[in-house]
Amino acid sequence: MEIFYRILQTAVDGGASDVHLKVGGQVIFRINRQLIAIEAPVPTEEWINSVVDAIVPKHARRRLDADREVDFSYHVPTIGRFRTNVFQQKGQWCLAMRYVKIKVPSFEELGLLPILKSIAESPRGIVLLSGSTGCGKSTTLAAMVEHINANFKKHLITLEDPIEYVFDDRLSVIEQREIGLDSLTFEMGLKHILRQDPDIIMIGEMRDAISFMAAINAADTGHLVLSTLHTTTASQAIGRILDFFKPDERDQVRRQLAATLQAVVCQRMVSKVGGGIIPALEIMINTPTVRKMLEENRLEKLAAAIETGVEDGMQTFNQALFNLVKQGKVTEKEALAKATNPQALEMNFKGIFLDEARRILT
Numbered sequence: 141m142e143i144f145y146r147i148l149q150t151a152v153d154g155g156a157s158d159v160h161l162k163v164g165g166q167v168i169f170r171i172n173r174q175l176i177a178i179e180a181p182v183p184t185e186e187w188i189n190s191v192v193d194a195i196v197p198k199h200a201r202r203r204l205d206a207d208r209e210v211d212f213s214y215h216v217p218t219i220g221r222f223r224t225n226v227f228q229q230k231g232q233w234c235l236a237m238r239y240v241k242i243k244v245p246s247f248e249e250l251g252l253l254p255i256l257k258s259i260a261e262s263p264r265g266i267v268l269l270s271g272s273t274g275c276g277k278s279t280t281l282a283a284m285v286e287h288i289n290a291n292f293k294k295h296l297i298t299l300e301d302p303i304e305y306v307f308d309d310r311l312s313v314i315e316q317r318e319i320g321l322d323s324l325t326f327e328m329g330l331k332h333i334l335r336q337d338p339d340i341i342m343i344g345e346m347r348d349a350i351s352f353m354a355a356i357n358a359a360d361t362g363h364l365v366l367s368t369l370h371t372t373t374a375s376q377a378i379g380r381i382l383d384f385f386k387p388d389e390r391d392q393v394r395r396q397l398a399a400t401l402q403a404v405v406c407q408r409m410v411s412k413v414g415g416g417i418i419p420a421l422e423i424m425i426n427t428p429t430v431r432k433m434l435e436e437n438r439l440e441k442l443a444a445a446i447e448t449g450v451e452d453g454m455q456t457f458n459q460a461l462f463n464l465v466k467q468g469k470v471t472e473k474e475a476l477a478k479a480t481n482p483q484a485l486e487m488n489f490k491g492i493f494l495d496e497a498r499r500i501l502t
Contacts, residue, residue: 265402359400398434
């Protein structure tokens with residue numbers, strides 16, 4: 141295990157976000173979103189097997205034996221915590237390990253907009269952090285939880301698979317429950333969570349109709365629910381949610397979302413001038429206009445509602461990227477590569493702004 145620990149320590153010291161290990165392959169780190177091979181002994185099957193046997197916790201072993209893959213949190217006191225996935229390829233074990241920083245980054249360190257503090261302070265409803273895998277959703281969500289923890293006396297319960305950031309009670313009281321360890325399933329945990337007197341519920345990921353209905357029911361009864369979702373834009377989140385339900389259930393769910401949704405924040409990571417990365421945020425807030433679109437099933441107009449809702453704190457990815465370029469944080473080339481509508485953004489850089497969104501809304 142000494143070599144394994146040295147690999148993890150080198151990853152942390154080198155600023156790697158992820159470590160990839162497989163039999164016969166080079167040890168790979170992801171640093172600033174780039175895959176980099178490092179100088180280390182090539183993992184053998186015997187070595188990988190010994191590592192897997194040593195790090196997979198007892199509660200996850202049964203799932204690993206049955207499913208041939210499992211997620212869990214692995215913590216080395218002298219090195220740090222890693223969100224770990226063990227899986228197989230060609231009948232051999234592989235490991236993908238994401239380093240989770242011990243200290244929850246602040247809004248300022250992450251480059252998040254102040255509006256996210258206001259969203260985190262919502263008294264009730266559903267707040268969703270969306271984006272692709274690896275875009276930093278969990279870190280942004282953790283920053284919002286820590287903001288609540290530092291400023292409000294709330295009882296906050298999390299359901300995570302696995303636990304990533306670990307929170308120490310400050311003003312709030314926080315219990316973190318890991319699926320497989322503290323609750324057998326998400327369904328079981330969600331079934332009982334309202335009996336545990338929470339003010340705020342944080343669900344690691346919305347993954348099915350059961351979790352969404354639990355979130356809606358909790359929001360209906362005055363709780364704030366924070367969670368993540370996989371979508372590429374904020375406006376697509378509603379359609380993604382409805383896809384979890386049967387066609388004859390969707391109208392009712394959509395109306396309930398119109399009443400309970402607080403905000404959807406979608407995130408993309410972009411490279412900064414001078415190195416590093418920063419999030420570009422698309423923000424949809426459930427304003428009267430957005431609520432009306434939801435109630436009337438005019439989901440195709442949500443993007444236009446976001447674009448015209450700047451005074452309410454909303455913005456599209458194009459608007460976010462335009463602002464980052466004007467602030468000197470991101471190059472025009474990088475912004476265009478990450479834009480939802482590169483042609484429109486290029487026109488914006490030339491000083492041309494079309495008012496298409498307002499026309500679409502009329």
